[in-house]
Amino acid sequence: MDTFARSLRERKNWVRLVLSAVIFFAVALPFRQLLNLMPGITEIRPANMIPPVLGLIWGPFAAGGIAIGNLISDMVSGSNAFICTTGFIANFLYAYLPYKLWYSVAVQEDDLYPTLGSVRKILKYICVMLLDSLVVTGMLSFIFETAGFSASGSSYALLFFNNFDFTVLLGVPVLIFLERFRPDYRVPAAHKRKEGGYWAFDLLLAAAAALGLGWFLLSLLRGSPVDSRTAAVLLAASVLLTLAWTVKPFNFTPAEQKRGGQKVKITIKTKVTIGFLMLAVIFIAFVAVTANSAQTGADALEHWSHVYFTVGLAINVIFAVAIVFLWYVERNIVDPLERLSDNVREFAARPEGSEEIPQPRFTEIDTGDEIALLARSCNSMMRDITDYMRNLQAVTAEKERIGAELGVATHIQASMLPCIFPAFPTRDEFDIYATMQPAKEVGGDFYDFFLVDDDHLAVVIADVSGKGVPAALFMVIAKTLIKDHAQLGTTPAEVFTQVNAKLCEANEEGLFVTAWMGILQISTGHMAYVNAGHNPPLLRRGGGGYEYLHARPGFVLAGMEGMRYRQAELDLAPGDALYLYTDGVTEATDARDELYGEERLQNVLNAHREAAPEALLPAVKADIDAFVGTAPQFDDITMLGLYYRVKRGEQA
Numbered sequence: 001m002d003t004f005a006r007s008l009r010e011r012k013n014w015v016r017l018v019l020s021a022v023i024f025f026a027v028a029l030p031f032r033q034l035l036n037l038m039p040g041i042t043e044i045r046p047a048n049m050i051p052p053v054l055g056l057i058w059g060p061f062a063a064g065g066i067a068i069g070n071l072i073s074d075m076v077s078g079s080n081a082f083i084c085t086t087g088f089i090a091n092f093l094y095a096y097l098p099y100k101l102w103y104s105v106a107v108q109e110d111d112l113y114p115t116l117g118s119v120r121k122i123l124k125y126i127c128v129m130l131l132d133s134l135v136v137t138g139m140l141s142f143i144f145e146t147a148g149f150s151a152s153g154s155s156y157a158l159l160f161f162n163n164f165d166f167t168v169l170l171g172v173p174v175l176i177f178l179e180r181f182r183p184d185y186r187v188p189a190a191h192k193r194k195e196g197g198y199w200a201f202d203l204l205l206a207a208a209a210a211l212g213l214g215w216f217l218l219s220l221l222r223g224s225p226v227d228s229r230t231a232a233v234l235l236a237a238s239v240l241l242t243l244a245w246t247v248k249p250f251n252f253t254p255a256e257q258k259r260g261g262q263k264v265k266i267t268i269k270t271k272v273t274i275g276f277l278m279l280a281v282i283f284i285a286f287v288a289v290t291a292n293s294a295q296t297g298a299d300a301l302e303h304w305s306h307v308y309f310t311v312g313l314a315i316n317v318i319f320a321v322a323i324v325f326l327w328y329v330e331r332n333i334v335d336p337l338e339r340l341s342d343n344v345r346e347f348a349a350r351p352e353g354s355e356e357i358p359q360p361r362f363t364e365i366d367t368g369d370e371i372a373l374l375a376r377s378c379n380s381m382m383r384d385i386t387d388y389m390r391n392l393q394a395v396t397a398e399k400e401r402i403g404a405e406l407g408v409a410t411h412i413q414a415s416m417l418p419c420i421f422p423a424f425p426t427r428d429e430f431d432i433y434a435t436m437q438p439a440k441e442v443g444g445d446f447y448d449f450f451l452v453d454d455d456h457l458a459v460v461i462a463d464v465s466g467k468g469v470p471a472a473l474f475m476v477i478a479k480t481l482i483k484d485h486a487q488l489g490t491t492p493a494e495v496f497t498q499v500n501a502k503l504c505e506a507n508e509e510g511l512f513v514t515a516w517m518g519i520l521q522i523s524t525g526h527m528a529y530v531n532a533g534h535n536p537p538l539l540r541r542g543g544g545g546y547e548y549l550h551a552r553p554g555f556v557l558a559g560m561e562g563m564r565y566r567q568a569e570l571d572l573a574p575g576d577a578l579y580l581y582t583d584g585v586t587e588a589t590d591a592r593d594e595l596y597g598e599e600r601l602q603n604v605l606n607a608h609r610e611a612a613p614e615a616l617l618p619a620v621k622a623d624i625d626a627f628v629g630t631a632p633q634f635d636d637i638t639m640l641g642l643y644y645r646v647k648r649g650e651q652a
Helices: 002-034 048-058 060-078 081-104 119-146 153-179 199-222 230-243 268-294 300-348 369-418 468-486 492-504 598-607 611-626
Strands: 036-038 430-437 445-453 454-462 511-519 526-532 538-540 546-547 568-571 577-581 637-644
Touching: 002 048, 002 546, 048 060, 048 081, 048 119, 081 119, 081 230, 081 546, 119 153, 119 300, 119 445, 119 468, 199 546, 230 492, 268 300, 300 369, 430 611, 445 577, 454 468, 454 577, 454 637, 468 511, 492 511, 492 526, 538 598, 546 598, 598 611, 611 637
Parallel strands: none
Antiparallel strands: 430 637, 445 454, 454 511, 511 526, 526 568, 538 546, 538 577, 577 637
């Protein structure tokens, strides 16, 4: 397995070498044929951007491929062996030195890869390219002087601009563009050998850079080459020290990695960087056209060398301005926005389902502009959200507590209503069954049935105004009063008259009760009943259908003091049935806001006319549910069924 992996890595490296050679050759050859600056030495070379960029990404194999590509280009162009050899060495060093510098100087965790997402990384890239260009230019200058080429300081400046300016002008946007595709960077293996004085190599590099810069400045200021001996000493030392430094082991911690993941989005800093570089291109074109029109009488080669020198200086001025502006944008716009974004992201990163309230980390941004206003607004928003979540947490806890208490109340209310059936297993003269489904945890509807004595059965159904806890408490009072007064043996009319008087006392909330009560004499089937504003019951005679028992109702209970109620009477024969209900049945509403209605109720009762009460009531509830569908229940639904089977003493 290790052998296979090693084989793949080696194959990949050779692919990198070949691709680097092909890319450099394809870009460099056309310019070499058309745009010579120094015949036999150099030309206008946008291709000079390729060696450092590919060197940063693919390392030594890219450097080797670049050197081979330049060698082939020189041979195709007819250059002599000296130029071919010089170009091979210079281009290898020009590609390898940035790779060595980037991965061994000022390496931090966030800039391991040569991506240019911040001004600091752009500055590092420019510094690396500056050192690279100085060293390579110095080496070429030394070689040309030694070989007897006569050139001025401005000619060497052209060599430097040709390397440095194209590398920055084109290399920055290319690296930014490539980062969007997450290229497979060749990060070198780390070596942390501190013994042996490897720190000295850093001093060697600094000395080489200083010597190269010194030679370049002397040549540029004097306008002619310096003394050949001085040049030989300075440049030989610069090149040798640089080459010696390249053998220093890499000294950073991370080992070779492969990046993955999604494409990187273009940030504000990237857009600003690209914008400045585009402005630089426009300015360069303007300078070139202006210089061309102003010096038409000059020799063509000398003229374009002058133009190129002028443009090079202009580019570097633009670079300096661009970096200062980018630093300002990063410090005063981008960095504050990133800090604010990080804080908001941390604040919002609460794990799903976590009850912990996130603690905001407020960012103090004092830029004195709209960004500072945005930061203050975000801080205020996070503070308000935190307070809201604390309040919501408290409210939720209180709601849970109330819910638990309401659950107990629901159980208590259900236990207050007769819920064991058959209710009177020793009595076969009648059959009775009832159900109550509250709209909330507790409801205001109630039913009741009880034996007043051995021969009288009291039946009650009622509906308290309102919903929830207040209605439930008023229901308890009303139910207790009705049962207490009925058990004294008084008539239904007297019961309601007395209960109404009690309920009207201290009824500050203005609640009231609609109720229907009947007392059946079991031995005869005679029933006296009273209606206090309640829905009319339905009566079935023998094998006939259910019909509404219409009687003039009285006023609701607790509605007005001093009310006196009148009762009505009816006689039940064996086989008769009575159905009582609250308005939650007939006023059940579907999704179209249509009411269930009295007619639909009568039809479903007649469809199940032969059913006993314990089967009849579930059938009615099922029909109500089918009608309502997914619409919410807004009112309590209470039903009671009474079947009069046989008169007492007539049992077979």
